[in-house]
Amino acid sequence: MEHHNPYHVDRVKFLLSQERKQWHNPETILNKAGITKGMTVADLGSGPGFFTIPMAQMTGDKGLVYAVDSSQTMLNGLKESIAKSGVDPNIIRIVNSDVCHTGIPEGSVDLVLFANVLHEVENRKVFFQEVRRISKSGACIVDVDWKKIQTIHGPPFKERLSEDEAKQVLAGNGFSIVKQIDVGPYHYELICEITVESQGPQPKA
Numbered sequence: 001m002e003h004h005n006p007y008h009v010d011r012v013k014f015l016l017s018q019e020r021k022q023w024h025n026p027e028t029i030l031n032k033a034g035i036t037k038g039m040t041v042a043d044l045g046s047g048p049g050f051f052t053i054p055m056a057q058m059t060g061d062k063g064l065v066y067a068v069d070s071s072q073t074m075l076n077g078l079k080e081s082i083a084k085s086g087v088d089p090n091i092i093r094i095v096n097s098d099v100c101h102t103g104i105p106e107g108s109v110d111l112v113l114f115a116n117v118l119h120e121v122e123n124r125k126v127f128f129q130e131v132r133r134i135s136k137s138g139a140c141i142v143d144v145d146w147k148k149i150q151t152i153h154g155p156p157f158k159e160r161l162s163e164d165e166a167k168q169v170l171a172g173n174g175f176s177i178v179k180q181i182d183v184g185p186y187h188y189e190l191i192c193e194i195t196v197e198s199q200g201p202q203p204k205a
Contacts, residue, residue, distance in 0.1 A: 026054045029115075029183050033142045033191060035059060039110040042066040042134060044099040045117035048077025049085075055113070056087045066109070068095040068102045100126045104134040115144040116154075116187075118169065119161050128173035132194055141175055141192040144183065151186050163188050 030051065035041060037060040043052045046067035056065045069075050075094055082089050095102055099114065100123060112131050121127045131141060146154045148162035161169065167177055167190065175192040183189045 025184065026051050027058075029142075029144055029187075029189055030054055030058055030113075032179075032181050032183070032189060033111060033113070033140060035111060038062040040064045040066075040108055040136075041111045041113065042068065042102070042104060042109045044068050044102070044112065044114040044131075045120075046078060047071075047074045049081035051113060051115055052078060052092060053081055053085045053087060056082075056092050057085070059091070061088060061091060063091055065092045066095055066102065066104050067092055068097055068099055068104075070096065070098050072096060100130050102130060102134060106133050107136055109134045109139060110136055111140040111142065113142045113144070115142075116146060118143055118145055118166060119155060119159050124169060124173060128175070132174065135194060139194065140178075141170075141194065143170065143190040143192065144187055147186055147188055149186070154186065163190070166190060 035055060035058045037058070039059045040063065041055050041059060043055055043065060046052045046069045049067065052065055052067040056063070059065060067075075067078055069078070075096055078094060082092060095104070097103060099117065099121070112135055118124075135141065143166060145166060146160050148157065148160040148165070150157055154160075163180060167180075170177065170190065170192055174195050176195050177190055177192055179191040181189040181191070
């Protein structure tokens with residue numbers, strides 16, 4: 001059950017703050033991922049819309065953004081962000097759900113983003129099965145996460161995944177790394193594609 005307390009409200013404010021954007025610029029990260037007009041994209045673990053809003057601005061009126069989060073407080077923050085941004089709310093589908101069970105139609109998404117999420121996922125096998133399920137053939141998969149260094153903000157050091165650890169997790173779940181990018185002092189970005197072997201049952205020889 002979601003608990004509404006000042007911590008969650010303050011958390012929403014920090015996640016949308018200009019301070020955060022100075023060292024974690026969403027437009028830069030999304031540009032490097034190659035988002036274009038008309039795409040259908042998914043923001044898994046969207047929070048209050050730090051990436052969702054610029055994703056909607058970049059995909060435009062003919063695009064569609066799925067914003068998935070299990071926290072109603074975060075999604076309330078997202079609704080406020082949408083209203084303030086001027087983005088057409090009809091191109092953002094808000095999904096109050098765990099990232100492992102999104103309900104997004106199968107094979108419908110051009111780009112799947114999970115930012116600052118992978119280190120928190122308990123059942124990675126189920127999570128990546130869901131990522132593959134919702135992805136179109138040839139979809140771009142984007143993992144953004146905290147570098148494994150000591151920082152004031154972010155998760156505890158021991159919970160973080162280094163770039164090499166994240167690449168091993170991704171490779172072990174059927175994804176190949178297309179590009180590794182340093183995106184600011186505290187984060188990295190891994191752009192991936194689904195390996196052929198993992199795109200559903202393969203025909204017998």
